[in-house]
Amino acid sequence: MDNLLILLFFLLGLIFGSFFNVIGLRIPQKKSFTNDRSVCPQCQHPLSWPELIPVLSYMMQRGKCRHCNGSISLLYPVIELTTGVLFVFCYIQSGLDFELITALILMSLLVIILVSDIRYMLIPNSILLFFFPLLVLARFIRPLDTWWSSIAGAFAGVLIIAIVILVSRGGMGAGDMKLFGLLGIVLGFEKTLLALFLSCMIGAVIGLVLLLLKVIDRQQPVPFGPYIVIASIITYFHGDILLGWYFHDWLQG
Structure with a gap:
């Protein structure tokens, strides 16, 4: 059971890590991350679901866009893997306790900030304002x-x-x-x-x-x-x- 939960949190981390990449890259540019489809940053070609599988798509495409052969930033799989590892570590450290929720929220904030600051040297107010009530509530409860x-x-x-x-x-x-x-x-x-x-x-x-x-x-x-x-x-x-x-x-x- 424990191994299954570790695997579950790792897979959730990969999925959320892919989403955090999108947020960290689009929010500073004031772009929507809910409606607009993901595109290749070089040729702007819309990406299909096989091209959006966390880590695996990068490996299968050997770090290249299938349409223009442009290089895909290593930041994408690194952030996905990092989030996966952090989510697992949160579970290992906290177990199925309420502090696990606090840990996952904090790690999510830090990963998004990492993407945004590396790419644009910017920590957007909108990201901080979104996480502020979540962390205040988490610390109020625990x-x-x-x-x-x-x-x-x-x-x-x-x-x-x-x-x-x-x-x-x-x-x-x-x-x-x-x-x-x-x-x-x-x-x-x-x-x-x-x-x-x-x-x-x-x-x-x-x-x-x-x-x-x-x-x-x-x-x-x-x-x-x-x-x-x-x-x-x-x-x-x-x-x-x-x-x-x-x-x-x-x-x-």
């Missing part, structure tokens, strides 16, 4: 151990990023600030601070590697959203362990 931690986390996320924006004169965007405010509701105060720290650390390490490999230069703007996404996933699932390890060493020291 609050954190300290109920006020969600409120403190939201304020901390917004305030700290606002200060960074002012000090750096635009080093981070308002979308990052609003996203951290939303994350604060789910993570709580301590984990929001941890996610902030981890996102900066991950961003610094990856940025340095990209600079050394000459993939980017010092003047090139880089989206910060992916680092927030990675840090938030780590914090949500393993934040208690990391905080416990840190405070244990600090107290021992």
Whole structure:
């Protein structure tokens, strides 16, 4: 039974991941994702259902459009597989508990933000506004151990990023600030601070590697959203362990 549920959540993740690709790519361009058919971005040819099977279509077509032979972005199968793995991990960590719903909603938000920020360096307000009441309701039904931690986390996320924006004169965007405010509701105060720290650390390490490999230069703007996404996933699932390890060493020291 457990293996069947794992398979079910993985398949659901693949399907939703395909949908999240569409949302993340169309919302920033103010395009409908409910009525318009999917088309090849190069030749604009409408895609049939065999061309829309998550991951499999990409593999069968060898990453090429069947109509114009144009390259299909690797982002599509990567996001589908990532969502599948995250959905499975949500089930493994939470089981069939209400927190599973919170986890799935949070992962959905993060995957959509990942697509949008990678492609357009933009975190749309409409996406954040859609998920805001869902996450507030989820935390109302299943609050954190300290109920006020969600409120403190939201304020901390917004305030700290606002200060960074002012000090750096635009080093981070308002979308990052609003996203951290939303994350604060789910993570709580301590984990929001941890996610902030981890996102900066991950961003610094990856940025340095990209600079050394000459993939980017010092003047090139880089989206910060992916680092927030990675840090938030780590914090949500393993934040208690990391905080416990840190405070244990600090107290021992």
